[in-house]
Amino acid sequence: MPLPPxxxxxxxxxxxxxxxxxxRVLDKGVVIAGDIKINLxxxxxxxxxxxxxxxxxxxxxxxxxDWWEHDPSLSSAARRRDLAExxxxxxxxIAAIEGTTPARVATETAVAAGRSGSSALGAEGVPPGGRExx
Amino acid sequence: MSGGRPRAGGRVSYLxxxxxxxxxxxxxxxxxxxADAPVHLVGHxxxxxxxxxxxxxxxxxxxxxxxxxxxxxxxAMARAxxxxxxxxxxxxxxxxxRLATVYLDDARVRAVLRASADDFAEALTRxxxxxxxxxxxFALGGPPEGAPAPAPxxxxxxxxxxxxxxxxxxxRRAERRLREETWQRAARLAGRLDDELRPLAEAGRALRPQxxxxxxxxxxxxxxxxxxxxxLRAERTEAFTALVRALAAGEDGLRVEVTGPWAPYxxxxxxxxxxxxx
Numbered sequence: 254m255p256l257p258p259x260x261x262x263x264x265x266x267x268x269x270x271x272x273x274x275x276x277r278v279l280d281k282g283v284v285i286a287g288d289i290k291i292n293l294x295x296x297x298x299x300x301x302x303x304x305x306x307x308x309x310x311x312x313x314x315x316x317x318x319d320w321w322e323h324d325p326s327l328s329s330a331a332r333r334r335d336l337a338e339x340x341x342x343x344x345x346x347i348a349a350i351e352g353t354t355p356a357r358v359a360t361e362t363a364v365a366a367g368r369s370g371s372s373a374l375g376a377e378g379v380p381p382g383g384r385e386x387x
Numbered sequence: 388m389s390g391g392r393p394r395a396g397g398r399v400s401y402l403x404x405x406x407x408x409x410x411x412x413x414x415x416x417x418x419x420x421x422a423d424a425p426v427h428l429v430g431h432x433x434x435x436x437x438x439x440x441x442x443x444x445x446x447x448x449x450x451x452x453x454x455x456x457x458x459x460x461x462x463a464m465a466r467a468x469x470x471x472x473x474x475x476x477x478x479x480x481x482x483x484x485r486l487a488t489v490y491l492d493d494a495r496v497r498a499v500l501r502a503s504a505d506d507f508a509e510a511l512t513r514x515x516x517x518x519x520x521x522x523x524x525f526a527l528g529g530p531p532e533g534a535p536a537p538a539p540x541x542x543x544x545x546x547x548x549x550x551x552x553x554x555x556x557x558x559r560r561a562e563r564r565l566r567e568e569t570w571q572r573a574a575r576l577a578g579r580l581d582d583e584l585r586p587l588a589e590a591g592r593a594l595r596p597q598x599x600x601x602x603x604x605x606x607x608x609x610x611x612x613x614x615x616x617x618x619l620r621a622e623r624t625e626a627f628t629a630l631v632r633a634l635a636a637g638e639d640g641l642r643v644e645v646t647g648p649w650a651p652y653x654x655x656x657x658x659x660x661x662x663x664x665x
Binding site for chain 1: 399402405446447448451452455461462465466468469472482483484485486487488489490491495499503521594595597616646649652653655656
């Protein structure tokens, strides 16, 4: 098998892979709230947003920033959000077809979205059992 | 002063890292960070913060948020932030801060140093002379997607002609079995690595597995099964790497990657309660 490359020296102009750099500067390091409120939220949310913004998934993959993609907590969060949105759309359509009051529909979907949102973002995005090893 | 707003046209203070205060609050060599802005030191007691004054208009909440969601801007920010941390770590221990930690001015940065002086000093002592190394195990799960599959050996007992449905299914089964075996071996190798590397390290920490590789490595990159960071004395780097290499030798279908030495990003924050063992 290919041998792991020798570690590179500090400050030798070595270029660390972008994914390794992002992993560290976004997700690790000291976290103290600044005056300018940049909620990096959880990095997960940021990267989900990034993914939505990246026109081509291939490009994200090229840049090595789709490491959230298969994360169970992340993809489930994304899935739940998608479901909530789809749910909302469908309810709106049904409301339009059946002529029910849109206000009631809106309340219901807000509740549903709120519930899925809170449960989805609790974890730090670490796969179950993959956190600290003793 | 949370909720404070930068003055339009003014400057804000972007904080990269905290380090032991050098004489005269000066860096030995000029250093630039985000937006090519010079990095200066803000001192308090025995600590210093590495800071750049950046245009407030471009670094208020809204602007920063937009930058972070722009891949090219994010990349540039992350690289610049990391470069400053790297350069500083050549001087001695550093506490890297998370990307986009921004204060209204240097006085506010000094207040942060004052408020957390004991924690920062303790962490800098703990991290002095230490580096972080990353170790990743990848499973090379069959041919890369989209590539023509190599012609499989005929399955034993398969009477069907190649190209038939039965041959296809047999091939799929064989591929799946191989992938599963590779994953199991990857997990076993990861366990061995952790067992053997721990004694060389002062702390270890699981990171989220990465799901892709940068361009160029595609095809041989494989899937990241295991991703760990270790904190160790800098002088053990070579022994650590050699051990990884020895343990990884002869593992067909697996790839092991060592990254670093890094500034101790993953160990800068105090250990969580019941968290990182040392």
